Amino acid sequence: MIGNINQLLDNAGLRKTKGRETILQLLHTQNRPLSHQEIISRKSISKYDRVTIYRILETLQKVGLLHKILGSDGVWRFCTHKYTKRKKCGGNHIHFFCSECNQMSCMPEQSLPWINPPKGAKIISKQLVVHGVCANCLNF
Amino acid sequence: MIGNINQLLDNAGLRKTKGRETILQLLHTQNRPLSHQEIISRKSISKYDRVTIYRILETLQKVGLLHKILGSDGVWRFCTHKYTKRKKCGGNHIHFFCSECNQMSCMPEQSLPWINPPKGAKIISKQLVVHGVCANCLNF
DNA sequence: TTATAAATGCAACTATGTTGCGCAACTTAG
DNA sequence: CTAAGTTGCGCAACATAGTTGCATTTATAA
Ligand SMILES: [Mn+2]
Ligand SMILES: [Mn+2]
Ligand SMILES: [Zn+2]
Ligand SMILES: [Zn+2]
Numbered sequence: 001m002i003g004n005i006n007q008l009l010d011n012a013g014l015r016k017t018k019g020r021e022t023i024l025q026l027l028h029t030q031n032r033p034l035s036h037q038e039i040i041s042r043k044s045i046s047k048y049d050r051v052t053i054y055r056i057l058e059t060l061q062k063v064g065l066l067h068k069i070l071g072s073d074g075v076w077r078f079c080t081h082k083y084t085k086r087k088k089c090g091g092n093h094i095h096f097f098c099s100e101c102n103q104m105s106c107m108p109e110q111s112l113p114w115i116n117p118p119k120g121a122k123i124i125s126k127q128l129v130v131h132g133v134c135a136n137c138l139n140f
Numbered sequence: 141m142i143g144n145i146n147q148l149l150d151n152a153g154l155r156k157t158k159g160r161e162t163i164l165q166l167l168h169t170q171n172r173p174l175s176h177q178e179i180i181s182r183k184s185i186s187k188y189d190r191v192t193i194y195r196i197l198e199t200l201q202k203v204g205l206l207h208k209i210l211g212s213d214g215v216w217r218f219c220t221h222k223y224t225k226r227k228k229c230g231g232n233h234i235h236f237f238c239s240e241c242n243q244m245s246c247m248p249e250q251s252l253p254w255i256n257p258p259k260g261a262k263i264i265s266k267q268l269v270v271h272g273v274c275a276n277c278l279n280f
Numbered sequence: 281t282t283a284t285a286a287a288t289g290c291a292a293c294t295a296t297g298t299t300g301c302g303c304a305a306c307t308t309a310g
Numbered sequence: 311c312t313a314a315g316t317t318g319c320g321c322a323a324c325a326t327a328g329t330t331g332c333a334t335t336t337a338t339a340a
Binding site (some may be wrong): 157159196 | 286287288289290296297303
Binding site (some may be wrong): 107112115131 | 175210212213214216233234238239245247250252253254255256257258259260261263264265266267268269270271273275278
């Protein structure tokens with residue numbers, strides 16, 4: 001797995017550092033987007049400086065290894081791209097945000113609708129965040 | 141117009157204060173969501189304390205007189221509901237955010253897609269923000 | 281008019297994220 | 311292998327959005 005991770009960094013033309021590997025590794029084992037806070041509070045990552053974490057996340061996202069989504073709490077979450085049999089997923093799907101536990105999840109099976117841009121405008125990206133209460137939190 | 145505004149506050153069961161009237165008035169003359177910053181920098185509003193503005197916006201939004209949308213800059217924007225011949229609009233539409241001028245606009249003609257909730261979860265609301273460059277900014 | 285409840289102002293605080301800079305680590309040319 | 315150049319990291323300081331507590335003022339209704 002770690003070899004795989006290094007491969008990703010390599011392909012992206014990034015230097016392989018322990019911090020990047022660890023974060024990529026962590027996000028790969030999760031199947032939901034994690035916030036900076038959620039990431040840095042992991043044992044394996046807490047030793048890094050918070051600024052370093054911010055920069056690593058920004059870097060990984062810029063080269064396309066992560067996608068990021070803004071929760072309705074104003075906090076960014078980061079997630080590795082997932083692959084289906086068909087094609088690479090660039091994070092181009094709906095996300096769900098539970099306002100009880102503040103956890104975000106991907107809804108990869110539902111993709112974003114086609115959108116007619118405002119007259120003369122150029123669309124770069126879209127984010128559809130569904131806000132609600134997750135199954136877990138509903139059972140309490 | 142100001143009579144109309146007072147009516148709205150009244151119907152919502154809110155006290156009529158100069159601050160609330162002025163802010164509602166301002167947002168009614170705009171047809172795009174304004175941030176706290178954009179609002180407080182208006183001459184007519186700059187005399188109020190920033191905390192008061194935050195609280196007024198929160199209050200108006202809670203009773204349903206405003207809808208709020210989070211921009212990809214992490215800043216909330218507030219907008220009055222607009223009415224069409226057909227029906228009341230609860231802000232249930234797509235929003236466009238220009239990353240050049242940081243201005244948000246409503247796309248009321250395009251409504252949000254139906255979304256299949258995650259198993260066992262309850263959906264409360266949705267926000268679809270389209271990120272791009274507006275017509276104005278493209279011409280420079 | 282007066283009593284009550286709600287709104288406002290002010291100060292302090294929290295939280296996320298950014299910037300600048302010196303030092304360390306890695307890469308590459310010789 | 312070594313030195314120079316480039317990139318990443320740690321630390322401190324900063325920027326900005328939004329919140330909380332509490333004293334004071336204002337709106338409303340008795
Ligand atoms: Mn996702
Ligand atoms: Mn709108
Ligand atoms: Zn939850
Ligand atoms: Zn623009």
